[in-house]
Amino acid sequence: MSTDPDSEQDALPEELLDRLRTTTMPDASVEQRIVATLERRRVLRRTAGRPHTPWLVAAAAAAAFLIGMRVGERRAAGAARIAAPPPPAVATSDDRPALPATPVLWF
Amino acid sequence: MPSIPVRMPPDELSDRRLVGAVLEFGSDPAFRELYQRHTPRLHRLALRMAPTRDDADDAVQEAWLRAATGLRTFAWQSTLATWLFGITLNVLREQSARAGRGIDVSADEVILATAPVGDTIDLERAVRMLAPGARAVFLLHDVEGFTHEEIAGQLGVTAGTSKTQLHRARRALRVMLSAHQATERS
Numbered sequence: 589m590s591t592d593p594d595s596e597q598d599a600l601p602e603e604l605l606d607r608l609r610t611t612t613m614p615d616a617s618v619e620q621r622i623v624a625t626l627e628r629r630r631v632l633r634r635t636a637g638r639p640h641t642p643w644l645v646a647a648a649a650a651a652a653f654l655i656g657m658r659v660g661e662r663r664a665a666g667a668a669r670i671a672a673p674p675p676p677a678v679a680t681s682d683d684r685p686a687l688p689a690t691p692v693l694w695f
Numbered sequence: 696m697p698s699i700p701v702r703m704p705p706d707e708l709s710d711r712r713l714v715g716a717v718l719e720f721g722s723d724p725a726f727r728e729l730y731q732r733h734t735p736r737l738h739r740l741a742l743r744m745a746p747t748r749d750d751a752d753d754a755v756q757e758a759w760l761r762a763a764t765g766l767r768t769f770a771w772q773s774t775l776a777t778w779l780f781g782i783t784l785n786v787l788r789e790q791s792a793r794a795g796r797g798i799d800v801s802a803d804e805v806i807l808a809t810a811p812v813g814d815t816i817d818l819e820r821a822v823r824m825l826a827p828g829a830r831a832v833f834l835l836h837d838v839e840g841f842t843h844e845e846i847a848g849q850l851g852v853t854a855g856t857s858k859t860q861l862h863r864a865r866r867a868l869r870v871m872l873s874a875h876q877a878t879e880r881s
């Protein structure tokens with residue numbers, strides 16, 4: 589309390605003033621709205637473990653789905669490569685039979 | 696020579712730490728602690744200055760948003776509580792101005808309306824019947840414990856005006872309450 593002597597002379601009784609020192613709080617939704625707004629404005633950072641906003645959950649789920657699809661596609665492509673028969677070998681010059689060193693007499 | 700540590704009230708020291716955590720890390724728990732600590736006093740002022748409970752809730756919400764956004768500019772020239780009350784009063788004043796009312800602290804008017812003769816009046820109602828300027832000074836000084844210098848800064852008036860309004864508010868309350876007690880006795 590103030591200790592201003594001028595103000596103490598006509599002060600109301602303290603027990604009367606105590607009746608005005610009640611403790612009140614706004615609705616709990618007020619705190620949530622303040623925190624959510626400050627998080628959007630990047631004044632506050634989201635604490636891990638707290639429930640996320642629905643749009644963020646949806647975005648995270650969509651991202652996970654897309655990543656999963658890419659992984660799935662890659663895996664499928666790999667499996668197809670393993671299962672497919674090897675391509676036919678192309679003849680090269682090395683595949684030809686070597687000519688005998690000595691001439692062959694045909695007749 | 697060893698340095699002498701600066702002595703500060705625990706609340707203020709703790710307020711500084713919490714504000715530091717909000718500024719440095721955007722700490723959500725630190726902000727919530729500040730909110731829980733200061734809101735009961737801000738809210739009881741708002742409840743007695745605003746016309747409805749919803750208006751009081753809105754004022755407290757807007758005051759915290761402004762305070763948190765401007766926290767970096769707070770230079771600790773006063774306590775955090777004094778600064779927060781100043782912001783809340785500004786919000787309440789703007790709210791009143793939008794509704795075509797005002798919080799004129801320099802006005803001579805002290806009582807908005809007198810209770811009809813024979814009508815009972817309790818303390819809460821008597822406070823509500825004070826003109827907004829006198830009501831604000833009375834609540835800030837006698838209920839919340841701010842000095843006239845602090846109130847002068849919060850309301851943008853001189854300390855002398857604050858003293859005058861407090862004196863008038865107390866006198867008006869005494870008159871209203873003694874009339875009430877006389878009615879009750881009879």
